Amino acid sequence: MAIITISRGSMSGGRAVAECLAARLGHPSLAREILRGAAAKLGASEAVLETKFETTPRLWERLSRERERYVLAVRTALLDACLEGDLVYHGLAGQFLLRGLRGVLRVRLIAPLEARVRMLMDGHHRMSRRTAEDFIRNVDEERRRWARITYGEDVEEPSLYDLTVNLRILSPESACAAIAEAAAEPAFAVTDEVRAEWAAQAAECHQRLDSMAEKAERWP
Amino acid sequence: MAVICISRGTKSGGQVLAECLAARLGYPILGREVAQEAAMQLGVSARTLEEKMSDRPSVWGRFSSMRRMYAVAVQTSLAERALAGHLVYHGLAGGLLLKGLPGLLCVRLIAPMRIRIEAVMDDLGTDASASERYIHELDDARARWVRVMYGENVADPHLYDLVVNLETITMEGACALVARAAEAPELAPTDAVLDRQRDFLSSCRVRLALATDPELRSLELDAEARGSLVVITGQAPLRSGGRTGELIHSLARGVPGIQEVRMGVEWFDPYP
Numbered sequence: 484m485a486i487i488t489i490s491r492g493s494m495s496g497g498r499a500v501a502e503c504l505a506a507r508l509g510h511p512s513l514a515r516e517i518l519r520g521a522a523a524k525l526g527a528s529e530a531v532l533e534t535k536f537e538t539t540p541r542l543w544e545r546l547s548r549e550r551e552r553y554v555l556a557v558r559t560a561l562l563d564a565c566l567e568g569d570l571v572y573h574g575l576a577g578q579f580l581l582r583g584l585r586g587v588l589r590v591r592l593i594a595p596l597e598a599r600v601r602m603l604m605d606g607h608h609r610m611s612r613r614t615a616e617d618f619i620r621n622v623d624e625e626r627r628r629w630a631r632i633t634y635g636e637d638v639e640e641p642s643l644y645d646l647t648v649n650l651r652i653l654s655p656e657s658a659c660a661a662i663a664e665a666a667a668e669p670a671f672a673v674t675d676e677v678r679a680e681w682a683a684q685a686a687e688c689h690q691r692l693d694s695m696a697e698k699a700e701r702w703p
Numbered sequence: 704m705a706v707i708c709i710s711r712g713t714k715s716g717g718q719v720l721a722e723c724l725a726a727r728l729g730y731p732i733l734g735r736e737v738a739q740e741a742a743m744q745l746g747v748s749a750r751t752l753e754e755k756m757s758d759r760p761s762v763w764g765r766f767s768s769m770r771r772m773y774a775v776a777v778q779t780s781l782a783e784r785a786l787a788g789h790l791v792y793h794g795l796a797g798g799l800l801l802k803g804l805p806g807l808l809c810v811r812l813i814a815p816m817r818i819r820i821e822a823v824m825d826d827l828g829t830d831a832s833a834s835e836r837y838i839h840e841l842d843d844a845r846a847r848w849v850r851v852m853y854g855e856n857v858a859d860p861h862l863y864d865l866v867v868n869l870e871t872i873t874m875e876g877a878c879a880l881v882a883r884a885a886e887a888p889e890l891a892p893t894d895a896v897l898d899r900q901r902d903f904l905s906s907c908r909v910r911l912a913l914a915t916d917p918e919l920r921s922l923e924l925d926a927e928a929r930g931s932l933v934v935i936t937g938q939a940p941l942r943s944g945g946r947t948g949e950l951i952h953s954l955a956r957g958v959p960g961i962q963e964v965r966m967g968v969e970w971f972d973p974y975p
Contacts, residue, residue, distance in 0.1 A: 591866075593861060639860070641813055641860045642813055642870070644866075645867075645870075645871045645872055646866070646867055646872065647860045647865065647866035648864070649860065649864045651861075652807075652808070652887075652889055652890070653864055653884060654887065657884060657887035657888070657889060658884075660884070660887070661881075661883050664876075664879050664880040665876060667876075668872055668876040670871045670873070
């Protein structure tokens with residue numbers, strides 16, 4: 484089987500699909516747990532890491548290597564989790580953090596704006612339509628900017644993903660079934676060779692992280 | 704069970720996927736033949752119709768009534784074939800022509816340029832550079848056609864239910880996952896879905912009747928059928944004796960199953 488990363492906009496059904504896949508394939512579904520792992524590696528709080536990792540850096544921050552360290556910590560935590568076994572990751576930037584690695588199925592979930600707005604208007608959010616629309620647009624824009632600045636990519640570009648699923652007609656369960664089918668493809672098989680590749684990448688990340696920590700201590 | 708429309712760039716494997724899906728699901732398959740059927744209905748050559756359907760519209764041709772008529776004719780032929788509730792279509796603009804049809808699954812295939820170039824080199828015997836140019840030219844022409852006719856970006860993933868990247872997913876894998884999606888209960892042909900598919904076809908037939916009439920051809924009229932009722936919208940000139948209105952009524956009522964015509968047309972004075 485495979486590691487599955489799910490990229491999605493806010494309120495696009497990512498969690499429901501990730502949980503369905505996790506139940507269907509018997510893998511853990513992870514998002515914040517990876518951030519917690521990264522925070523532990525850095526000796527930082529989860530809140531600080533969340534701010535540093537998930538928000539678009541200001542101009543002066545782009546010049547410092549601090550951000551890079553936070554992103555690297557999350558990549559390291561995710562690679563470590565992958566080495567423990569197959570998983571479904573539905574946190575931020577999975578498609579970038581595991582880019583180029585074999586055995587990873589990169590999925591993008593999209594949903595019509597109206598359905599996403601409804602999710603915020605109904606349920607426990609109870610937002611007004613205007614507030615819900617503004618919220619979704621702001622979060623989408625923030626993530627687009629983040630990806631553009633951090634990775635130089637447009638997060639909406641379909642070629643970044645192996646599969647894009649639109650939840651305009653398909654339910655999360657049907658999306659889950661189609662994604663599970665894709666995960667069974669030979670290209671995503673986690674062989675010993677693939678696992679060795681991940682281990683080498685993880686080791687390199689740990690080394691870079693240690694080296695950055697040393698430099699940060701010397702020149703805080 | 705679904706009506707599957709496959710969109711793809713030049714030499715991106717659309718026909719292979721369509722054939723695989725048709726064999727796997729036991730659905731009929733349809734490609735360019737739909738244009739031939741539509742051409743026969745209009746009494747024009749298939750070549751003329753295909754040119755109108757796929758060429759870049761000229762500045763003056765953008766709003767041409769002939770272009771609209773050809774598109775409506777193809778839409779109607781396609782809707783006729785989709786009425787059985789299961790079909791694999793791999794011709795031009797299926798998802799846009801059948802937009803709003805219940806039970807529709809729109810799939811977009813993307814393939815790495817190197818594979819597409821190899822396919823053109825094999826087919827046409829051209830070198831890599833000429834093959835790449837050929838691909839870009841055809842892709843651009845189709846993208847422009849979709850933009851002009853429907854105001855959409857053909858590469859926009861929001862137009863599709865699934866976008867499959869053949870860089871990593873094999874054709875067999877793509878076929879398996881699309882087939883799985885086609886079995887989704889949301890796409891099942893319930894009585895309500897079949898009713899709406901019949902309504903879709905009736906709407907197309909009325910649109911075609913209006914678009915092919917010499918007196919109405921130049922007007923931008925639309926039709927939405929629900930059971931035996933059809934609502935006509937758009938703009939039309941107010942002529943003495945209500946001739947235009949009568950003609951619209953008569954043509955719409957000539958479509959099988961339509962008994963009532965409701966006019967939502969905005970009338971304007973052609974000689975103010």
